[in-house]
Amino acid sequence: MRYSGLKILKESLTGHKGWKPAWRSPEPQAKYDIIIIGGGGHGLATAYYLAKEFKQKRIAVLEKGWVGGGNVGRNTTIIRSNYLLDGNEPFYEFSLKLWENLEQDLNFNAMISQRGILNLIHSDAQRDAFTRRGNAMILNGADAEMLSTAQIKKRYPFLNTEDARFPIKGGLAQHRGGTVRHDAVAWGYARGADLLGVDIIQNCEVTGFKVENGKCLGVDTSRGFIGANKVGCAVAGSSGRLMSKVDMRLPMESHVLQAFVSEGLKPVLPGVITFGAGHFYCSQSDKGGLVFGGDIDGYNSYAQRGNLPVVEDVCEGGMAIFPMMGRVRLLRSWGGLMDMSMDGSPIIDRTHIDGLYFNGGWCYGGFKATPASGFAYAHLLATDTPHKTATAYRFDRFEKGRMIDEKGMGAQPNLH
Amino acid sequence: MIIVHPLLGPRDSAEFTYLGDASLIDRPDWQSETAASEFYEYQYLRENPAGLHRELWFHEAGDRSWLVVTRDTTTHEITTVEMARDVARARGRSK
Numbered sequence: 001m002r003y004s005g006l007k008i009l010k011e012s013l014t015g016h017k018g019w020k021p022a023w024r025s026p027e028p029q030a031k032y033d034i035i036i037i038g039g040g041g042h043g044l045a046t047a048y049y050l051a052k053e054f055k056q057k058r059i060a061v062l063e064k065g066w067v068g069g070g071n072v073g074r075n076t077t078i079i080r081s082n083y084l085l086d087g088n089e090p091f092y093e094f095s096l097k098l099w100e101n102l103e104q105d106l107n108f109n110a111m112i113s114q115r116g117i118l119n120l121i122h123s124d125a126q127r128d129a130f131t132r133r134g135n136a137m138i139l140n141g142a143d144a145e146m147l148s149t150a151q152i153k154k155r156y157p158f159l160n161t162e163d164a165r166f167p168i169k170g171g172l173a174q175h176r177g178g179t180v181r182h183d184a185v186a187w188g189y190a191r192g193a194d195l196l197g198v199d200i201i202q203n204c205e206v207t208g209f210k211v212e213n214g215k216c217l218g219v220d221t222s223r224g225f226i227g228a229n230k231v232g233c234a235v236a237g238s239s240g241r242l243m244s245k246v247d248m249r250l251p252m253e254s255h256v257l258q259a260f261v262s263e264g265l266k267p268v269l270p271g272v273i274t275f276g277a278g279h280f281y282c283s284q285s286d287k288g289g290l291v292f293g294g295d296i297d298g299y300n301s302y303a304q305r306g307n308l309p310v311v312e313d314v315c316e317g318g319m320a321i322f323p324m325m326g327r328v329r330l331l332r333s334w335g336g337l338m339d340m341s342m343d344g345s346p347i348i349d350r351t352h353i354d355g356l357y358f359n360g361g362w363c364y365g366g367f368k369a370t371p372a373s374g375f376a377y378a379h380l381l382a383t384d385t386p387h388k389t390a391t392a393y394r395f396d397r398f399e400k401g402r403m404i405d406e407k408g409m410g411a412q413p414n415l416h
Numbered sequence: 417m418i419i420v421h422p423l424l425g426p427r428d429s430a431e432f433t434y435l436g437d438a439s440l441i442d443r444p445d446w447q448s449e450t451a452a453s454e455f456y457e458y459q460y461l462r463e464n465p466a467g468l469h470r471e472l473w474f475h476e477a478g479d480r481s482w483l484v485v486t487r488d489t490t491t492h493e494i495t496t497v498e499m500a501r502d503v504a505r506a507r508g509r510s511k
């Protein structure tokens with residue numbers, strides 16, 4: 001069923017009786033060509049592009065809970081392509097271009113809003129670093145503009161530009177960045193994949209792999225064994241847990257990241273603002289709530305909830321830069337599992353086991369990557385070669401000394 | 417989270433900084449034939465368990481001692497706290 005304005009009109013005149021479930025709930029078959037583990041944004045996008053772009057058949061997505069219950073439904077919805085390094089920037093710019101056409105492609109309203117993102121600058125050294133970053137973005141076909149304090153004051157009069165510790169000296173803006181309705185991304189890809197024949201199987205947890213003679217033959221699940229020619233893992237924060245079933249130790253740790261939303265306000269904040277020095281970033285949702293967050297809690301966790309010191313730290317960061325937030329009440333806070341890699345960059349690669357593939361290490365920045373990650377992973381699964389924008393996302397980069405260390409933090413996952 | 421320091425009693429975890437898996441105590445031998453691959457594994461690969469995890473915490477805003485904390489990563493419950501130097505010495509390290 002295609003969605004359209006005409007369809008809404010027709011349904012509203014006929015009592016909305018014609019709407020159908022957006023995807024089927026099939027029973028798992030005994031065997032598939034390709035199984036994707038994890039019905040988050042990346043897993044669903046992978047299945048969609050496998051079917052659509054790479055003409056693969058007999059594909060299933062196995063999700064232990066429900067579609068959209070993981071990080072794809074917990075993040076702060078920011079999309080951008082303001083990266084510096086060669087291994088990253090072409091990939092994230094490819095992703096942003098896919099976002100720009102995603103709703104037409106999926107025939108699904110994901111409320112993609114290119115309202116712009118602004119990274120604040122507080123010192124001369126930071127201005128130099130951001131100028132370099134902006135240039136790298138432009139060289140890779142992205143957009144970037146350095147804004148002066150006066151321009152920032154005009155657009156965001158409520159910002160505290162005179163903070164004694166971190167006065168605002170300018171900013172790096174990417175006007176094509178913005179926000180997306182995160183749940184709609186999961187639903188849109190799920191529906192799109194389902195329409196192309198992909199089986200989306202919820203409440204189906206993968207508990208182990210069947211590996212014989214170095215080849216993966218399928219997966220054990222809470223709903224029985226399911227055979228496959230190829231198995232692609234895309235479970236984000238649960239990567240360590242899943243890959244331990246084949247005794248793989250990964251270059252990553254699982255951490256918790258919290259996010260917050262305030263009561264609804266009238267439109268006050270046009271665009272996304274990041275205050276890196278104080279570990280705070282914020283946007284305003286279409287419902288009016290201020291959506292904000294900061295750093296990860298900083299210790300290994302699979303608990304999907306964080307602790308109070310980070311709540312305090314994030315709110316202090318907010319008050320330093322947005323004093324107008326002081327009287328706004330917090331509505332909700334929550335946490336998600338972060339697959340924090342050792343250099344802060346992801347992995348899309350084969351494993352040492354034939355037919356077993358891995359996608360993970362997205363840290364707290366994998367939402368924006370969803371379309372490109374799905375596309376590149378589908379490319380790898382279908383052709384056994386990396387997509388041209390994802391050639392650097394290999395397991396062996398740590399051993400070979402080819403880290404993609406955007407932040408220059410070294411092998412310290414809790415600092416990325 | 418409250419970490420019960422063996423010398424100082426219960427302390428707020430915010431006084432500490434976190435390093436990670438306590439296996440970082442077991443530094444490989446740099447003279448071994450396979451030192452390069454051992455250091456790669458030591459530096460980059462992690463068990464990352466869902467459940468009990470032994471991990472290094474540094475009491476930065478306190479007595480600046482290193483602790484080995486055993487904590488459940490699914491509930492954040494802390495069961496044991498040891499002085500890292502005792503753990504290291506018990507494993508044959510000089511300090």
Ligand SMILES: Cc1cc2nc3c(=O)[nH]c(=O)nc-3n(C[C@H](O)[C@H](O)[C@H](O)COP(=O)(O)OP(=O)(O)OC[C@H]3O[C@@H](n4cnc5c(N)ncnc54)[C@H](O)[C@@H]3O)c2cc1C
Nearest residue numbers: 038040041042064070071072075076078206336366367368
């Ligand atoms: C608070 C917060 C804020 C964030 N903000 C941003 C942001 O502003 N911008 C941005 O780009 N990124 C952001 N991120 C990161 C982003 O959300 C993630 O990197 C991304 O969603 C991860 O990919 P995914 O959607 O596939 O993960 P998920 O949605 O977590 O998908 C993984 C799925 O695998 C399933 N699974 C796990 N184990 C198994 C198993 N054994 N068998 C079957 N299924 C299994 C899980 O149930 C889950 O549904 C944020 C994350 C959090 C938590």
